[in-house]
Amino acid sequence: MAYNAPGTSRQFKLAKESELRIEVGTETSLRLRLLSGSAEIFGTELPPENWVTFPPRLKFAIFTWNGATVEVNGTSEVEYVADETPMVSYVNVHAVLEGRRARAKGFSTNDIDSSQGPRVIVVGPTDSGKSSLSRMLLSWASKQSWKPTFVDLDIGQGSITLPGCIAATPIEMPIDPVEGIPLEMSIVYFFGHITPTANAELYKVLVKELSRTLERQFSGNAESRAAGMVINTMGWVEGLGYELLLHSIDAFNANVVLVLGQEKLCSMLKDVLKNKPNVDIVKLHKSGGVVPRNTKLRQKDRSYRIREYFYGLVNDLSPHSNVVNFGDVSVFRIGGGPQAPRSALPIGAEPAADPTRLVPVNINRDLLHLVLAVSYAKEPDQIISSNVAGFIYVTDIDIPKKKITYLAPCPGELPSRFLLVGTLTWLES
The missing domain is CATH 3.40.50.300 (P-loop containing nucleotide triphosphate hydrolases)
Known part of the structure; x- marks a missing residue:
């Protein structure tokens, strides 16, 4: 296992049915290319001679069925060859x-x-x-x-x-x-x-x-x-x-x-x-190359995933900041609220929350930093059975002016007025 400084180039000669396991560093990307033979990453073949750039934090394995030589350039936190794979x-x-x-x-x-x-x-x-x-x-x-x-x-x-x-x-x-x-x-x-x-x-x-x-x-x-x-x-x-x-x-x-x-x-x-x-x-059998992740790391991975949705894998997307009036959207949460009033229940029974009840949400500063889904539903009663068009990220709530500022992956009006909220938060860094 090795940590490699940026700019250093090294070659790996892989025997048949072996793999090179790599964890890219957290700050800089890494490049690699196939010099000879054939190899694949999770079932997808590497193109011969072409440099492929991997962004920070990516973990992957280059496997070869018949032998290959691979050149690697850039920073990795972990890098080793394994000959025992499933x-x-x-x-x-x-x-x-x-x-x-x-x-x-x-x-x-x-x-x-x-x-x-x-x-x-x-x-x-x-x-x-x-x-x-x-x-x-x-x-x-x-x-x-x-x-x-x-x-x-x-x-x-x-x-x-x-x-x-x-x-x-x-x-x-x-x-x-x-x-x-x-x-x-x-x-x-x-x-x-x-x-x-x-x-x-x-x-x-x-x-x-x-x-x-x-x-x-x-x-x-x-x-x-x-x-x-x-x-x-x-x-x-x-x-x-x-x-x-x-x-x-x-x-x-x-x-x-x-x-x-x-x-x-x-x-x-x-x-x-x-x-x-x-x-x-x-x-x-599971692969020996699987990297265990603790709760903190999983949280980080989720945050990167949300960031990638709006900004792209290598910041190659330009999300748009838009403003909408409170009255132009309806925000809902699914689940919560009692199913029936206590008077309608048998004596001694407690009212249970209805897991699929649609609950209108008041627009206030509690929505800040939440990721909302934009539903394809035409009417509220279609929300649960409808898939979503995409997501927005709430960056500001102006209560006096009754306006929501949000980040969207593309310009233009929202495809629907119905927004869904859960507990998916993201602090844009």
């Missing part, structure tokens, strides 16, 4: 999924069950490499001309869009190791919190809503149906987390469950799903 078992899973896609493509769309490709759900505890494995399976599939759907249910991290959301998007080409997953065609539902404990019932409702939306898309698109989906999940696998995991497997009709790095979880799932013969549960 990649062969991962690519074997990919080969099985390919076979299932090919079979599904051969059936007519009238045969609903047989024309359905693999629906893979990747599960495991925090920091077990679920996102990386998901990326590999998606990139390998798209390299074979499939367009699988990526579903991200990890509200704490957010691989497609911001944390606090669940989302899905088709993957039409191998995922860029720097840019990540494209946003253009994504379907996003705003949960608004980074942990499901804030409103577990709402999380379930949104998961079901997303699954219904995708089912409608698949019913009219045989190609997408055969390509199937890869579903990334949260790292919380006990108690409520486990319950939500089972709910997700059920909601998306997952037929392949990949369990990363936990015997106990694998055993529990085999036991609870034993009556579903069509569901295969496969235990895989």
